[in-house]
Amino acid sequence: MNELKGACIIGQSGGPTAVINASALGVIRTALDNGNITRVLGAAHGIKGVLEDRLYDMGQEDAAELDLLKYTPSSELGSCRYKLADPDKDDTDYKRILEIFKKYDVRYFFYNGGNDSMDTCNKISKYMQKSGYECRIIGVPKTIDNDLNGTDHCPGFASAAKFIATSCMEVHRDAHVYDTGMITIVEIMGRHAGWLAGSAALATWAGYGPDLIYLPEVDFDMDRFIADVQAIYNKTGKCMIAVSEGIHYADGSFVSEAKTSATDGFGHAQLGGLAAMLAEVVKSKTGAKVRGIELSLLQRCGSHVASKTDIEEAFAAGKAAVEAAVSGVTDKMVAFKCSREGGYHCETVLEPLDIVANFEKKVPREWINAAGNGIEQPFIDYVLPLIQGEANGPKENSLPRFAKLKKVLTTSM
Template sequence: MKGNVIVGQSGGPTAVINSSLVGVYKTAKDRGAKKIYGMLHGVQGLLEEKVVDLSEHIRNDLDIELLKRTPSSYLGSCRYKLPNIAEDEETYKKIFAILKKLQIEYFFYIGGNDSMDTIKKLSDYAMIRGIDIRFIGVPKTIDNDLAATDHTPGYGSAAKYISSILKEVIRDGLVYDQKNVTIVEIMGRNAGWLAGAAALARCEDCEGPDMIFLPEISFDIDCFIDRVDKIQKEKESVVIAVSEGIKLPDGRYVCELTDYAQYVDAFGHKLLAGTARFLANKAAKEIGCKTRAIEFSTLQRCASHIVSRVDITEAFQVGGAAVKAAFEGESGKMITLKRLSNDPYQCTTDIYDVHKIANVEKLVPREWINEDGTYVTPDFVNYVRPLIQAELTPIMVDGLPRHLYYKDKI
């Protein structure tokens, strides 16, 4: 019999983050964990002792299957930045007192860069104080910007959604015999993995977007307008995908040119919004054509009805691999995905020191972006395509997908 387990979710959710939660829960249960607790709203909720016994909420195999197909974070999330140990040890004393009261031996945190920073700090404190609790990070993020792992659970499903909906947007642009320019804004602060996935829309039944702009390449507004003007003179409908995080040569985000309020979270990240609307208005004014802006926004991370089977399966696997690693004595590590081959696609799990991952962003390689920075290369497409394959059918009730949700979450 193993000791007690606690698991939390942090940061922005994905369409498959709950599959990782199920992977942790089911594997820990199968391997003999006494109790499996869930933190409500991550480590921030833990500090307020908002903890639930997951066995009281995930009761049977149907609940497991429903939860795997449920978007958002079942336990709730947070964007809470742990202070440095030297600056505020009291916070750590409080967390570890709560963990001691719950008799926790294994701690799992499902999240991205900032969440791995939490795992790093907690595992460091445990080591400094000689506390025998194992801390393991479970990767997730639609942004695909975690270092060391080939890709992150959540990215494949977001890429599948982006490319699928973009095909439909492209079809819609051809409805009327009228010149029009559509600019689609896709998530991605500093890394263009999501915007690059728009290239998947280019296939035998769709010409795909005309241009794709990633934040890795400096964005010149005047050059952009000139290119749009040239393309719209040659074709009726122009569709362009832009990352929300594209930056001007001086380092400012394009969206900072808008009148949107610049909200900043606990990690110092600015809320990015309005890039497509700004560029659409600019194009309409400069070129004089009909324009529209579309923001995929949170739809990219919650569209569980079009989830990738590869993605949801791997999300479950990294949760299970985290439990295995912790039960075998590992701590201060993150589970990674290691691609073995592309054709046929094969991928396995591995572990990596979280100190080498936390707060490190993985950007799109420059060689995967074309020379003038207006599209991605075939290497990029070949990298992403295996991750969007196959589907997991929602469990439908009365014509709608059925989800599992925690009713008393506050």
């Protein structure tokens, strides 16, 4: 083992999940227990905390409160959507990061996030190598979108999928109580990949779910959509539809009327309002009572139905990142390698940041039915093992007990 002593920084970036803090705990707890890591620092609001020299001393946190991170949703250290420039064009941020790393003798950097976060991780890793500063950098995956390349699935996806499936089952029950007709449209997150919307098929598989499901992997046709809905409504007097927020026409334009309302820090369209817009269209075309439902932020923060499998794997990803870095590994992302033959088995592996950053993994077309309005059994077989187990986090007065960290800002040694 190439021994390297120094401090570490853990940062969180991008959209939160129900289990991102379990990954942070995996990093923090493993780092605190490792003799080669002299200090464990948490970056306030991701890479912005490094740039602004706002770092928390995680060694001053109560162990019991840290342990509650396993059951605490959202990004406890704070998140950001900050895009680093190409260092060959503007290296201002990189010089500042190197300055902070030297100030605190940071020799390990762990960044917990999705596609854009892995891009940040990759850029910093390459810059440190070019600068000759030894700092081992490992990406810890996170995204409910489940679109990271190089891994079977992403921490956070399973819990969101479980929430979506559960919510769809509950909505389906509610939508079928009256003897009058009704059409229900549920809007689910997913800009370019349909993993989340596809998870609504779990509800259908269980007997209480959408009749139709539309993913961005297949071009959307409004006339065909109306015909699909009308056919089911005419037959049963009910129709439930799940749509990904990112469904688009053949020319690539988003169906959502809110597609140009705003963008995030990485220039991605802020989508939303699709369910309401489609509800108006369907109502005008069919004359039926139509209800549009947008699950919105609930699907990424719903820790009350988090998957135990997801929690444990998220923690394992953080733990594996520290163990790999201390052993001499850098420039990698922790990934999952899984098998489902004869029972589910998952292990952590390491993939180069180069193959992860800025690539999106889509739902295989063969997992979507030929008509493009439903999900095939291989998708169910893929996701079902991931949602298993209950979180069973601690409660006070029957309400969740989340971590309450002191977040003590650190100073240089």
